[in-house]
Ligand SMILES: Cc1cc2nc3c(=O)[nH]c(=O)nc-3n(C[C@H](O)[C@H](O)[C@H](O)COP(=O)(O)OP(=O)(O)OC[C@H]3O[C@@H](n4cnc5c(N)ncnc54)[C@H](O)[C@@H]3O)c2cc1C
């Protein structure tokens with residue numbers, strides 16, 4: 169059975185993509201940080217979809233453990249990984265990050281440095297195998313820095329830029345790199361936060377990601393209308409944008 | 415400590431009365447449940463499943479309401495023993511979706527499949543098979559309860575049994591049910607053989623039930639309260655694969671069909687005495703005494719096919735009312751209730767009668783051996799005072815109101831109906847000494863003191 173690696177099984181978006189694959193009889197390797205949660209999700213995917221779902225631990229902030237952790241995922245897949253979905257992120261507390269370097273570091277390391285460290289290992293693996301896909305959840309927040317979440321936005325912007333380069337590098341090896349830019353999605357990350365609009369369900373975003381992977385799309389906005397919205401947002405000159413409190 | 419976010423949301427039960435603003439938390443991890451309970455952000459918390467209780471059991475006005483629907487993982491299934499272990503947020507719909515095709519059905523099911531395992535245990539639900547199998551508690555092999563003190567109890571009828579029985583029927587007030595192991599019922603098909611029987615009076619209905627209930631797994635009667643209790647009895651058993659017609663090649667497949675939807679609120683003039691009378695006449699006339707094959711959806715969940723059908727409840731709509739009456743004197747009390755209903759002129763849209771088998775050890779459990787009558791009462795200005803009168807009669811007869819369906823019962827009457835209330839309170843105060851679990855129902859009925 170072909171196997172897909174889902175990094176961030178405790179993320180509702182990651183899980184929605186996992187369900188799309190499991191529904192098509194893919195086996196899964198699932199990662200998270202809390203062993204109890206990872207085990208529960210592995211059991212649940214095994215039960216609902218009757219596929220082999222194996223749990224592994226991965227913490228983006230534990231850099232020295234990354235190589236061993238991801239190799240253990242390869243080993244769990246029996247060597248034959250069809251692709252990987254990275255759905256790891258941390259919105260954090262913007263106001264706190266402005267005062268507290270630890271929070272600022274946590275936001276940057278989780279969304280940027282940590283994900284990139286994992287992606288480097290995955291990229292080498294798929295490049296050697298000359299095939300497969302890497303679907304990475306970035307965000308529309310990376311398309312333009314905002315007063316309200318620029319630590320998170322900056323990290324996602326960096327991640328998106330990294331993926332552009334990586335895509336060019338792996339193109340020749342036949343490895344597809346898909347940058348996913350969701351707008352607001354109804355998950356634990358956004359629950360109870362003020363100022364949300366056009367909120368999508370994780371299921372619909374999961375379906376969108378699966379389709380983008382199938383088509384080998386480079387960059388996908390989900391839902392689609394975020395592409396024109398961000399186009400418009402990027403078109404606002406800095407001299408105006410800096411006066412907005414968005 | 416991580417501060418958990420909530421959404422301030424107007425919530426109600428299925429009966430759409432009362433509607434209250436609650437602080438809704440939505441944990442997606444186990445550790446978040448204890449983080450919420452220990453944050454100290456709210457005076458109290460109540461767990462909530464799919465909100466299919468009718469009144470204020472899963473409401474906590476301006477306080478914490480912990481939505482459990484996102485903790486719905488299937489943890490293990492042992493097909494040899496038929497035992498399912500799952501988190502409390504798993505719904506009956508999911509259990510049926512995944513396990514009926516493998517030959518298993520919930521051992522006890524409510525009249526909707528959109529209820530969670532946690533909500534069902536907390537209400538100690540009964541099904542159409544109570545006369546034979548008792549309530550859901552009989553099939554709960556074990557459950558994990560998290561108390562607000564952070565203690566984890568593994569309990570069952572044999573282990574920490576006092577905690578188990580207080581939690582069963584305890585309406586979320588003893589702790590949060592995290593997961594449960596349930597012994598499922600093995601079936602050969604997704605169909606039932608239903609035996610309809612029409613009767614002309616309440617007496618005849620009761621007589622037929624008494625004499626034939628034991629031969630059927632499921633038994634329930636729809637009764638016409640305006641016509642001296644004439645009834646349509648519906649008794650049923652799971653069909654064996656060999657009983658199905660040949661064209662049903664997969665006996666365990668659930669036939670697909672399109673859903674219906676109630677698009678807007680029922681205009682209240684549809685719901686007067688005359689239309690109900692017409693409906694009842696029609697219902698009675700349309701049924702014959704016969705045997706039919708029907709699928710589980712149609713038999714158990716006829717209303718689930720219509721989305722938002724509860725728009726018929728609430729202001730100027732219906733109010734649901736369900737009571738249990740003891741064997742001793744229950745028959746007379748039932749007749750009296752039916753008489754009162756006719757006198758009052760409030761014709762219940764749907765009146766359902768069934769016999770209860772023996773009750774269990776749960777101090778707040780609803781079923782007692784005897785009868786249960788469930789009514790959908792059209793709302794009117796004097797309905798609540800009328801129900802309070804009925805409550806008195808029910809209490810006098812040694813009966814009780816079902817908390818999962820109640821929104822109007824008064825604390826004094828409640829205490830008479832549930833004589834083991836103090837026992838429940840003492841177990842609760844041991845498990846929850848700081849009173850961190852409370853609900854609008856618990857305060858209304860003074861199960862807890864009203865500051866909590
Ligand atoms: C159409 C219809 C038909 C019905 N038929 C029947 C029937 O035949 N027999 C019957 O017995 N009932 C019946 N009911 C009532 C229903 O089964 C119960 O109210 C059940 O509790 C609903 O489950 P829920 O998940 O919606 O719980 P909710 O309504 O959300 O909550 C009900 C109670 O359970 C508690 N609770 C919820 N989750 C947990 C948890 N994880 N841990 C601890 N406590 C928790 C809540 O605090 C609350 O007190 C029916 C309801 C409807 C709408």
Ligand SMILES: NC(=O)c1ccc[n+]([C@@H]2O[C@H](COP(=O)([O-])OP(=O)(O)OC[C@H]3O[C@@H](n4cnc5c(N)ncnc54)[C@H](OP(=O)(O)O)[C@@H]3O)[C@@H](O)[C@H]2O)c1
Nearest residue numbers: 176178179180181201227228229256257307352353355357
């Ligand atoms: N929700 C939105 O509106 C939205 C919009 C645009 C983009 N996104 C992106 O979508 C992705 C998925 O997020 P979500 O919306 O599903 O929210 P979520 O439920 O909060 O998921 C976040 C995920 O990141 C993981 N994570 C956080 N810190 C980690 C660390 N140090 N190491 C390993 N994993 C870590 C979390 O694991 P733990 O459970 O262990 O914390 C969780 O699996 C994220 O990249 C997010 O930035 C979300």
